[in-house]
Amino acid sequence: MNLVIDQGNTVTKVAFFEAGVLIETFLYDIFDVNVCSSLLAHYTVERCIFCSVIHTSPEILAYLNNNLPNFMFIDENTLLPINNRYKTPKTLGKDRLAAVVGANGIFPGKNILVVDIGTAITYEFIDSLSNYYGGNISPGISMRFKALDKYTGKLPLIDRYGELTDMGYDTETAIRAGVINGVIYEIRSYIERFSTKYPDIEVVLTGGHTKYIESQLKEPVFVDIDLVLKGLNRILNYNVKE
Numbered sequence: 001m002n003l004v005i006d007q008g009n010t011v012t013k014v015a016f017f018e019a020g021v022l023i024e025t026f027l028y029d030i031f032d033v034n035v036c037s038s039l040l041a042h043y044t045v046e047r048c049i050f051c052s053v054i055h056t057s058p059e060i061l062a063y064l065n066n067n068l069p070n071f072m073f074i075d076e077n078t079l080l081p082i083n084n085r086y087k088t089p090k091t092l093g094k095d096r097l098a099a100v101v102g103a104n105g106i107f108p109g110k111n112i113l114v115v116d117i118g119t120a121i122t123y124e125f126i127d128s129l130s131n132y133y134g135g136n137i138s139p140g141i142s143m144r145f146k147a148l149d150k151y152t153g154k155l156p157l158i159d160r161y162g163e164l165t166d167m168g169y170d171t172e173t174a175i176r177a178g179v180i181n182g183v184i185y186e187i188r189s190y191i192e193r194f195s196t197k198y199p200d201i202e203v204v205l206t207g208g209h210t211k212y213i214e215s216q217l218k219e220p221v222f223v224d225i226d227l228v229l230k231g232l233n234r235i236l237n238y239n240v241k242e
Contacts, residue, residue, distance in 0.1 A: 001016055001017065001018050001023075001043060001044055001045050001046060001047075002016065002017040002018075002045070002046070002047045002048070002049070002233055002236055002237070003015075003016060003039070003043070003045040003047070003048040003049075003068075004016075004017060004048075004049055004051075004229050004232045004233050004236065005031075005048070005049070005050045005051065006051050006052075006095060006098070006228050006229060006232060007031060007050070007051065007052035007053065007054060007056060008053055008054075008095065008118065008119065009053060009054060009118075009119040009120075010029075010119055011027050011028060011029055012027070012028045012029075012031035013025065013026070013027055013228075013229060014026045014027075014028065014031075014039065015226065015229040015233070016043055016045075017233045020233070020237070022226055022229065022230065022233075025226065025229065026039075031060070032057065032059075032060065033057075033059055033060055033063045036060060036063055036064060036067075037063070040067060040068075045068055046068075046069055046070060047068070047069070047070040047071075047236055047237075047240050048064055048068050048070065048071045048072070048236075049071075049072050049073075049074060049232050049233070049235060049236040050064065050071070050072070050073045050074070051073075051074045051094045051095060051098060051228075051232050052073075052094070053093050053094070053095055056073075061073060070240045072236065072239060072240070074094045074097075074098070074232070074235060075090075075094070076089040076090045076092070078235065078239065079238060079239050080097070080101060080235060080238065081101060081104070081105070081130075081234060081235070081238045082100065082101055082104050082126065082130045082131075082132055083129075083130055083131045083132065084097065084132055085131055085132060085133045085134070086132065086133065086134050087134075092134075093122075095116075095228050096116070096122050096124055096135065097132075097231075098227075098228045098229075098231035098232045098235065099114050099116050099122075099124060099206060099227050099228050099231055100112075100114055100124045100126045100132050100231065101231035101232075101234050101235055102206075102224070102227040102228060102229075102230040102231025102232075102234060103124075103126065103202070103204045103224075103227060103231070104126055104130055105230065105231065105234045106204070106222075106224070106227075106230075107202045107204075107222075108130075109128050110128055110200065110201070110202050111125075111126075111127050111128050111194075111198040111200060111201045111202070112125070112126050112201065112202045112203075112204060113125055113190065113191065113194045113201055113202070113203045113204070114126070114135075114204045114206070114227070115187055115190065115203065115204070115205050115206070115207075115221075116205075116206050116207040116227075116228070117140065117141070117183075117187075117205065117206070117207035117208070117209040117210050117213055118140055118207035118208050118209065119140045119142070119143065119208075120137050120138065120139060120140045120143065121137070121138040121139070121140050121141075121183065121186070121187075121207075122135055122136065122137050122138070123135045123136045123137075123138070123190050125194065127198075138186065140209070141160055141179060141180070141183055141209050141213075142160070144179045144182070144183070145157060145158065145160060145175070145179055148175060148179070155171065155175060156171065156172070156175075158172050158175050158176060160176065160179070160180065160212070162176055163176070164176055164177060164180055164181070164216075165177050166181070180213075180216070183213060184213065184216050184217065187213065187217065188217065188218075188219060191203050191219050191221075202222060203219065203220070203221045203222065204221070204222045204223075204224060204227065205221050205222070205223045205224075206223070206224055206225060206226075206227035206228065207225075208225075210223055210225060211223075211225075
């Protein structure tokens with residue numbers, strides 16, 4: 001069994017894979033040695049991969065490395081089943097890379113635009129020959145709401161859920177429409193641009209806010225909330241053979 005750990009900006013996602021199939025997932029606001037110990041007590045893990053976009057506790061890494069037969073921490077030197085052409089691989093978020101690897105595994109031999117709608121919104125492109133050159137990073141939905149509240153004198157922090165209009169009729173609906181519609185138009189623009197250049201392109205959406213945004217999109221897209229986890233599992237299998 002494979003253990004996949006994706007430590008993000010807000011939560012840590014944990015998944016178990018058996019013979020390439022996603023068996024179970026968990027979310028943790030706090031991820032420490034106690035959580036690791038509990039997981040290993042309930043599952044027989046042969047291989048584990050750890051991905052993080054924040055500072056990772058050395059104690060966690062040491063615990064996993066000492067208690068598992070095969071443990072790897074993904075970094076810029078990790079072997080990949082795609083061609084990484086990013087000019088500064090050390091600074092590349094490994095969750096971004098994993099999302100691309102996951103999408104490439106689902107649609108091999110296809111041009112793919114990956115949109116990850118999380119704390120930040122990232123746009124990644126991988127071509128039909130499995131060449132990944134990079135992508136773009138944009139503020140996420142919650143970040144935009146918080147920025148309007150923090151950097152203005154009177155605009156309130158509002159809930160993203162509520163009435164969504166084309167044009168706001170009060171301050172709350174104006175903020176919600178500005179943020180949500182802005183994200184929708186942004187994503188649509190990327191899809192239109194890449195679809196024009198690559199008519200056969202596959203558009204893959206993932207990330208915590210995907211379901212909310214997908215319901216507002218008219219464009220056909222493929223949704224996989226577990227894309228990063230699947231990409232990490234593919235990287236793990238590529239590096240640790242049976």
